[in-house]
Amino acid sequence: xxxxxxxxxxxxxxxxxxxxxxxxxxxxxxxxxxxxxxxxxxxxxxxxxxxxxxxxxxxxxxxxxxxxxxxxxxxxxxxxxxxxxxxxxxxxxxxxxxxxxxxxxxxxxxxxxxxxxxxxxxxxxxxxxxxxxxxxxxxxxxxxxxxxxxxxxxxxxxxxxxxxxxxxxxxxxxxxxxxxxxxxxxxxxxxxxxxxxxxxxxxxxxxxxxxxxxxxxxxxxxxxxxxxxxxxxxxxxxxxxxxxxxxxxxxxxxxxxxxxxxxxx
Amino acid sequence: xxxxxxxxxxxxxxxxxxxxxxxxxxxxxxxxxxxxxxxxxxxxxxxxxxxxxxxxxxxxxxxxxxxxxxxxxxxxxxxxxxxxxxxxxxxxxxxxxxxxxxxxxxxxxxxxxxxxxxxxxxxxxxxxxxxxxxxxxxxxxxxxxxxxxxxxxxxxxxxxxxxxxxxxxxxxxxxxxxxxxxxxxxxxxxxxxxxxxxxxxxxxxxxxxxxxxxxxxxxxxxxxxxxxxxxxxxxxxxxxxxxxxxxxxxxxxxxxxxxxxxxx
Numbered sequence: 141x142x143x144x145x146x147x148x149x150x151x152x153x154x155x156x157x158x159x160x161x162x163x164x165x166x167x168x169x170x171x172x173x174x175x176x177x178x179x180x181x182x183x184x185x186x187x188x189x190x191x192x193x194x195x196x197x198x199x200x201x202x203x204x205x206x207x208x209x210x211x212x213x214x215x216x217x218x219x220x221x222x223x224x225x226x227x228x229x230x231x232x233x234x235x236x237x238x239x240x241x242x243x244x245x246x247x248x249x250x251x252x253x254x255x256x257x258x259x260x261x262x263x264x265x266x267x268x269x270x271x272x273x274x275x276x277x278x279x280x281x282x283x284x285x286x287x288x289x290x291x292x293x294x295x296x297x298x299x300x301x302x303x304x305x306x307x308x309x310x311x312x313x314x315x316x317x318x319x320x321x322x323x324x325x326x327x328x329x330x331x332x333x334x335x336x337x338x339x340x341x342x343x344x345x346x347x348x349x350x351x352x353x354x355x356x357x358x359x360x361x362x363x364x365x366x367x368x369x370x371x372x373x374x375x376x377x378x379x380x381x382x383x384x385x386x387x388x389x390x391x392x393x394x395x396x397x398x399x400x401x402x403x404x405x
Numbered sequence: 406x407x408x409x410x411x412x413x414x415x416x417x418x419x420x421x422x423x424x425x426x427x428x429x430x431x432x433x434x435x436x437x438x439x440x441x442x443x444x445x446x447x448x449x450x451x452x453x454x455x456x457x458x459x460x461x462x463x464x465x466x467x468x469x470x471x472x473x474x475x476x477x478x479x480x481x482x483x484x485x486x487x488x489x490x491x492x493x494x495x496x497x498x499x500x501x502x503x504x505x506x507x508x509x510x511x512x513x514x515x516x517x518x519x520x521x522x523x524x525x526x527x528x529x530x531x532x533x534x535x536x537x538x539x540x541x542x543x544x545x546x547x548x549x550x551x552x553x554x555x556x557x558x559x560x561x562x563x564x565x566x567x568x569x570x571x572x573x574x575x576x577x578x579x580x581x582x583x584x585x586x587x588x589x590x591x592x593x594x595x596x597x598x599x600x601x602x603x604x605x606x607x608x609x610x611x612x613x614x615x616x617x618x619x620x621x622x623x624x625x626x627x628x629x630x631x632x633x634x635x636x637x638x639x640x641x642x643x644x645x646x647x648x649x650x651x652x653x654x655x656x657x658x659x660x661x662x663x664x665x666x667x668x669x
Binding site: 156159160163164166167170171174175235237238239240242243244245246247248249 | 462465466467487490491493494495496497498499500501502503504505506510514515517518519520562566
């Protein structure tokens with residue numbers, strides 16, 4: 141065995157939280173790339189909607205200018221962020237049961253990096269999947285300006301980060317995967333329906349439209365639809381950006397609290 | 406190092422942990438006092454639910470104590486948890502390996518989590534693998550290893566930062582006799598060559614007898630006896646018994662053969 145003494149690892153001048161986050165992110169990303177089936181199944185649901193539901197809309201008037209694909213694809217992207225982001229906490233529960241989380245928490249790594257590194261991996265994964273969906277949408281007949289698509293992907297990135305972080309915060313406080321799935325499902329499905337992802341809420345009767353205005357994702361998806369039509373200066377875009385960013389700040393704050401205080405209760 | 410360093414590896418006073426459940430408070434650990442000199446192999450012996458794991462999780466900074474103080478490797482547990490984490494290794498019973506991750510990647514990542522530069526983390530991984538006989542396994546996923554091999558990898562992860570104190574929670578549970586003997590030898594070697602203080606929990610009496618310099622018997626969240634295995638045998642084993650550590654243990658924890666909680 142080495143007879144070296146116990147020097148603390150060489151002090152670095154790199155700011156700790158970003159460097160720690162990068163280490164955790166790298167580990168999580170490699171795990172994701174190893175499980176290719178996981179990558180595919182995460183995309184399966186939006187892919188099915190795109191293929192088997194999208195074409196139904198091509199002859200409908202969705203009450204907006206542009207093609208129905210410009211309304212539908214943004215909805216699918218937000219759906220991916222919503223479903224993909226909300227359930228990532230399951231992975232944390234699995235890792236915790238394996239002892240991986242405790243093993244890492246017993247090192248000097250910044251506790252917040254364990255949350256941020258994972259969340260960042262999910263953002264990268266969901267944005268990559270969104271790019272594939274957009275490309276597929278183009279094959280089906282979607283036409284959208286590139287800056288609009290990029291802006292739409294930015295919305296997806298912020299939203300998935302917010303939901304993934306919140307999902308981890310929740311998972312840090314729940315014991316088992318079934319418990320987590322029950323809570324996440326109960327939250328996500330009504331929110332998804334109420335945000336008008338599949339069909340815009342402009343088609344909805346007054347009461348449903350009114351109800352959906354209480355759901356933040358509605359503003360995100362409306363904004364993504366606008367930028368996909370090339371309308372960048374519309375009030376909807378500004379409102380969507382403001383609501384999405386506020387939601388992200390709120391989710392991140394809640395997640396930090398839930399995650400770093402887990403185990404203390 | 407132990408001769409230059411008069412500060413004990415562990416100095417614990419009044420450490421306690423209680424939970425609030427709807428049915429009322431649960432006292433998992435009640436006012437534990439413990440001093441462990443550098444380089445000792447200490448066995449924490451007790452039946453299931455005695456508070457062994459809770460104590461270790463507190464000392465490894467994973468669970469805040471509800472009362473009491475502790476200095477681990479000279480650092481205050483509550484005020485300087487990061488200082489403690491830099492100086493300990495913690496191997497939980499669950500182990501903490503990702504079955505899909507390769508051995509090398511686990512070792513290198515662990516070094517990076519200890520904030521080693523990339524090259525140093527890689528070098529350390531190779532060094533540990535050589536010392537613990539893992540070199541041939543470096544590129545295998547941990548899920549493809551035998552139970553004994555996995556334990557070695559887990560202990561290697563705990564040694565990445567050359568810890569002053571190594572916590573092992575039931576390190577040989579579930580291993581076959583050959584792997585257990587190999588692991589005991591490894592733990593002795595870690596102490597001998599590195600001067601590492603080892604704090605292990607076990608409910609195997611033969612393990613405590615064979616491996617530990619000193620044993621603390623814990624029951625109901627309290628230390629009920631401590632001493633070398635030989636001292637415990639002579640002090641607590643009833644006169645009408647065979648005088649084994651098991652007899653001492655059963656007398657101490659008040660558990661007769663009819664409700665014997667241990668897999669001895």
